[in-house]
Amino acid sequence: MRGITKIYPNGIAANQAVDFSVRAGEIHALMGENGAGKSTLMKILMGLEQPQEGEIFLGGEKVSFASPQAAIAKGVGMVHQHFMLVPSLTVAENMVLGIEPKKHGVFFDRAGAVALTKEYSERYGLPLDPNAKIADISVGMKQKVEILKALVRGAKILILDEPTAVLTTRETEELFKQLVILKEQGFTVIFISHKLWEVKQITDRITIMRGGKSMGVHTTAGISEQEISRLMVGRDVMLSLEKEKAEPGGSVLNVRGLNYTNQWGNRMLKDVSFTVRAGEILGVAGVEGNGQSDLVRILWGFESPDSGSVAFEGAEILGEPQSWLRELGISYIPEDRMVYGAAGGASIEENLISDRAWGKRLNKGPFFNAGAIRKECDDLIKRFKVLARSRGQRVGMLSGGNIQKVVVAREFSAGPKLIIAEQPTRGIDVGATEFIRARMVELSRQGAGVLLVSADLAEVMQLSDSLIVMYGGEVVAYFEDTSALTDAEMGEYMLGLSKQSAEELGRAAHD
Amino acid sequence: MINSDRLLELKFSVLRGLAAIFVSISVAAILIFIISDQPGNALFQLLLSPLGNERQMWNILERMIPFLFTGLAVCVMFSAKQFNLAAEGSVMLGAFMAAMTAIYVPMPPIIHPIVSILVGVITCGLLMLIPALLHTKLGANVLVSTLMLNFIIQFCVQFVLVNIVADRSQGALMTYQFLETAGIPAIRFNTSYGLVLGLAMVVVVSLFIYRTRWGYAIRMVGLNKEFSAYSGLKVAGIIILCQVIGGMLAGMGGAVEMLGFFDRFRWRLLPGYGWNGITIAILAKNNPALVPFAAFFLAYLSRGAVNMTIHADVPFEMMDIIQAVIFLFFAAEKFLAGYRQKMVVKKAKRELGEDLPAKKGG
Numbered sequence: 001m002r003g004i005t006k007i008y009p010n011g012i013a014a015n016q017a018v019d020f021s022v023r024a025g026e027i028h029a030l031m032g033e034n035g036a037g038k039s040t041l042m043k044i045l046m047g048l049e050q051p052q053e054g055e056i057f058l059g060g061e062k063v064s065f066a067s068p069q070a071a072i073a074k075g076v077g078m079v080h081q082h083f084m085l086v087p088s089l090t091v092a093e094n095m096v097l098g099i100e101p102k103k104h105g106v107f108f109d110r111a112g113a114v115a116l117t118k119e120y121s122e123r124y125g126l127p128l129d130p131n132a133k134i135a136d137i138s139v140g141m142k143q144k145v146e147i148l149k150a151l152v153r154g155a156k157i158l159i160l161d162e163p164t165a166v167l168t169t170r171e172t173e174e175l176f177k178q179l180v181i182l183k184e185q186g187f188t189v190i191f192i193s194h195k196l197w198e199v200k201q202i203t204d205r206i207t208i209m210r211g212g213k214s215m216g217v218h219t220t221a222g223i224s225e226q227e228i229s230r231l232m233v234g235r236d237v238m239l240s241l242e243k244e245k246a247e248p249g250g251s252v253l254n255v256r257g258l259n260y261t262n263q264w265g266n267r268m269l270k271d272v273s274f275t276v277r278a279g280e281i282l283g284v285a286g287v288e289g290n291g292q293s294d295l296v297r298i299l300w301g302f303e304s305p306d307s308g309s310v311a312f313e314g315a316e317i318l319g320e321p322q323s324w325l326r327e328l329g330i331s332y333i334p335e336d337r338m339v340y341g342a343a344g345g346a347s348i349e350e351n352l353i354s355d356r357a358w359g360k361r362l363n364k365g366p367f368f369n370a371g372a373i374r375k376e377c378d379d380l381i382k383r384f385k386v387l388a389r390s391r392g393q394r395v396g397m398l399s400g401g402n403i404q405k406v407v408v409a410r411e412f413s414a415g416p417k418l419i420i421a422e423q424p425t426r427g428i429d430v431g432a433t434e435f436i437r438a439r440m441v442e443l444s445r446q447g448a449g450v451l452l453v454s455a456d457l458a459e460v461m462q463l464s465d466s467l468i469v470m471y472g473g474e475v476v477a478y479f480e481d482t483s484a485l486t487d488a489e490m491g492e493y494m495l496g497l498s499k500q501s502a503e504e505l506g507r508a509a510h511d
Numbered sequence: 512m513i514n515s516d517r518l519l520e521l522k523f524s525v526l527r528g529l530a531a532i533f534v535s536i537s538v539a540a541i542l543i544f545i546i547s548d549q550p551g552n553a554l555f556q557l558l559l560s561p562l563g564n565e566r567q568m569w570n571i572l573e574r575m576i577p578f579l580f581t582g583l584a585v586c587v588m589f590s591a592k593q594f595n596l597a598a599e600g601s602v603m604l605g606a607f608m609a610a611m612t613a614i615y616v617p618m619p620p621i622i623h624p625i626v627s628i629l630v631g632v633i634t635c636g637l638l639m640l641i642p643a644l645l646h647t648k649l650g651a652n653v654l655v656s657t658l659m660l661n662f663i664i665q666f667c668v669q670f671v672l673v674n675i676v677a678d679r680s681q682g683a684l685m686t687y688q689f690l691e692t693a694g695i696p697a698i699r700f701n702t703s704y705g706l707v708l709g710l711a712m713v714v715v716v717s718l719f720i721y722r723t724r725w726g727y728a729i730r731m732v733g734l735n736k737e738f739s740a741y742s743g744l745k746v747a748g749i750i751i752l753c754q755v756i757g758g759m760l761a762g763m764g765g766a767v768e769m770l771g772f773f774d775r776f777r778w779r780l781l782p783g784y785g786w787n788g789i790t791i792a793i794l795a796k797n798n799p800a801l802v803p804f805a806a807f808f809l810a811y812l813s814r815g816a817v818n819m820t821i822h823a824d825v826p827f828e829m830m831d832i833i834q835a836v837i838f839l840f841f842a843a844e845k846f847l848a849g850y851r852q853k854m855v856v857k858k859a860k861r862e863l864g865e866d867l868p869a870k871k872g873g
Contacts, residue, residue: 007855007856052856300741302740321743321745322740322741322742322743323743323744323745324743325743326742326743332741334741339735339737339738340737340738340741341738341741342735342738343731343734343735343738343739344734344735345734345735346730346731346734346735350727350730350731353727354731354738354739354742354743354744355742355743357724357727357728357744358724362724363724366723367718367722367723368722368723368724368727370722
């Protein structure tokens with residue numbers, strides 16, 4: 001791929017003159033932070049997006065893919081991070097979806113599909129049960145189905161988009177073995193990841209992207225981990241953060257015995273209890289999907305639990321409307337900023353006042369007080385360093401970091417006594433990340449309680465004063481003081497290898 | 512500070528609107544050349560004849576009156592992405608209720624038309640509670656329920672008209688005459704003071720949508736419902752509010768049209784103004800301030816189509832074809848999207864070239 005430039009309809013230049021080349025029969029890592037342009041580049045290769053400029057060559061031949069079908073016809077297949085499988089169908093049925101073998105030209109040949117699945121699964125050493133339903137098999141198995149699906153369709157180049165993000169350590173190791181087998185059989189693998197050690201372990205060469213540009217190609221053996229991290233983020237990964245020791249006050253939020261079963265009948269929360277105290281940041285660590293997002297949705301009244309109680313300053317808040325939660329002094333930075341945090345089609349100004357549009361200060365009789373709104377928004381834009389041409393600019397036109405600053409500006413300026421921060425720095429640039437973290441610490445030192453839910457281990461360990469770990473919907477560890485914690489110790493709890501005693505866990509629930 | 516994003520969007524939507532109008536009139540012209548023996552005359556009648564004399568101009572303004580109200584009604588409802596089609600039925604019901612008040616409730620002049628209009632307005636506001644509550648409480652699709660509601664209204668009004676309030680002394684189906692106190696006086700020819708009320712409502716609704724917290728909430732719910740709920744806006748209440756307001760405006764349109772132009776109620780079928788309201792809201796991009804322009808355009812076209820029917824050999828339905836084509840091109844998001852993308856790309860490149868000094872901020 002040469003000179004690829006892609007500008008999205010919202011004006012974001014996701015790729016700027018990117019060169020990217022992969023040799024046949026290698027495992028090639030594509031690295032970069034969230035928003036560096038990796039996914040866009042791969043979407044272009046797959047024919048999901050069309051670039052404004054640039055050319056793609058495949059085996060010396062110039063190609064352009066109008067659709068994923070065109071790409072797979074030329075042997076380029078992708079395994080998406082979120083699996084594209086039909087849960088109610090069997091492995092074999094998913095395998096042949098769209099290319100079904102036929103009996104008498106009309107009927108679906110189930111036996112043929114099963115035989116085909118078996119054949120491929122043996123040939124490439126990916127053991128599978130063709131008759132199992134997708135809904136019943138593990139995540140690791142689903143991934144194998146996805147890989148085989150691409151191979152059945154004739155893929156010679158496999159793109160794996162953060163394949164290990166959803167896997168356990170054992171499944172990851174298994175996947176790596178299989179990738180090496182595929183490589184030996186002459187397949188080419190493009191491996192998208194942010195995990196340094198994985199990339200060091202199995203890839204031959206690395207392309208690093210930052211801010212929509214390629215930072216060059218390197219052989220894996222010839223580049224150190226420090227060098228990679230420097231190229232990825234342009235500085236050391238560990239951001240330094242000055243933080244005074246917390247002096248926790250009384251409890252602000254008391255969660256007791258929360259149980260929750262989701263609409264598909266999965267038990268997502270099991271007897272969750274903890275306390276957020278004034279003046280401290282309580283971190284919630286854990287691999288994503290272990291109940292953290294369900295917990296937050298319940299706290300914000302978007303779901304109701306099977307049992308349990310949630311009290312804010314002593315008063316029950318379960319079932320209260322969001323307007324009342326805000327009135328009480330609870331702020332919430334949601335994980336999905338374009339769905340919940342902001343309205344992309346509305347201006348910065350309109351996004352900043354969404355929680356206070358009914359406030360006396362911003363209204364004059366039946367009308368808005370335009371002067372007061374203007375002043376408030378200009379002030380917030382300045383204080384929170386939102387980079388924008390004016391307060392009338394559409395939020396959807398801003399970069400991810402600036403959109404998040406708009407969200408944070410609104411939530412932090414409401415004078416909160418409790419802040420629920422869910423993945424507050426996900427997918428945004430380093431500058432915005434540091435800024436938001438510093439503001440959060442500042443507010444907590446001024447007496448606000450903060451519940452920080454983050455899948456970013458470095459973030460949650462660095463920012464939290466005390467910390468709980470969630471695994472399988474349960475709180476499996478509580479640390480009153482995070483200063484002595486090690487990554488290894490955390491990993492044990494996060495992957496469900498250890499669990500503290502009931503007595504130790506009980507300490508999370510302060511009175 | 513000039514907001515270049517908004518400017519670009521505005522430039523693009525005006526351009527798109529003009530292009531859609533141009534294409535639709537071209538399509539009409541082609542059809543006219545095919546079906547007419549005197550295509551030159553037919554086209555002249557359609558496009559230029561309304562400029563002919565003062566009477567024609569006043570007639571255009573007269574035709575604008577119901578369009579103003581239904582256009583505003585649809586704008587308010589579509590702003591919250593509530594695809595409520597019952598403006599059509601509301602016009603009929605509002606007109607009927609105003610007619611009943613005008614016939615059977617004697618009142619002094621000036622007060623009589625005001626009260627009659629208010630009766631229509633309130634009835635239609637209450638009417639819209641049906642689809643709104645069905646949606647918020649039971650999840651019924653507004654598009655489907657209001658589409659059906661229109662016909663329920665039509666047949667209910669017909670039933671009452673035929674069986675209860677018809678003036679049997681007349682050859683055709685109609686009510687008794689309105690009391691003389693009830694009519695809305697004319698400014699000139701047949702154009703009533705309803706025009707003034709319509710333009711006043713344009714100002715009121717524009718202020719409401721862009722300068723009050725309720726209008727703000729309606730727009731936010733339309734842009735992102737999840738965001739609105741998360742922010743603490745009362746989404747269900749807003750969804751109900753915008754439809755009630757829409758019903759009130761459409762009902763007002765029906766009442767004003769009835770008292771300003773007719774002396775008896777004689778509609779047996781839905782009058783069609785609600786559908787025109789949708790075309791107008793789409794042309795105006797749900798911006799109430801642009802409704803008079805879109806309404807004028809449609810009124811001009813309909814006068815032209817009438818002239819064409821009278822003085823040439825092309826039927827009035829040509830106007831429906833033009834509307835349909837405008838509709839298609841406006842609804843099609845991708846129409847000219849390639850050109851828009853080029854504009855955005857050019858702008859993004861220019862900005863990258865400038866290398867904003869503030870970039871450090873993130």
